[in-house]
Amino acid sequence: MYAGKIIERGTAREIYANPRHPYTLGLLRSVPRLDEPRRARLDPIEGQPPDLSRLPGGCAFAPRCAFCVERCVVETPPLRPIGASSHVSACWEAERVRAVREPARERTSPQGGSRT
């Protein structure tokens, strides 16, 4: 959940192995992993949660999102199916999130998103 709304839903395997929302990806990157070498620092999610009494238009995560594109600040993304499973994500860029999802031992950063 983010800003009071479900932003991704699926089985534990789907969510942990194949997160398809940037917030979920950020959460997973901000916790220690037992299957990786110990790192000095974790990757926090930049920015602050929105004021729930004054939510912006479009996607509530947009001000903090490295994948944000113009559409994100205009249209609120609905929960949409990811493939044929029960996995759903409320992200216009869910395909791009998958594309940068790193193998267990690599860290990559999203490229090509234009912030508005």
Ligand code: SF4
């Ligand atoms: S809809 Fe846009 S701003 Fe919201 S999480 Fe997806 S890419 Fe980021």
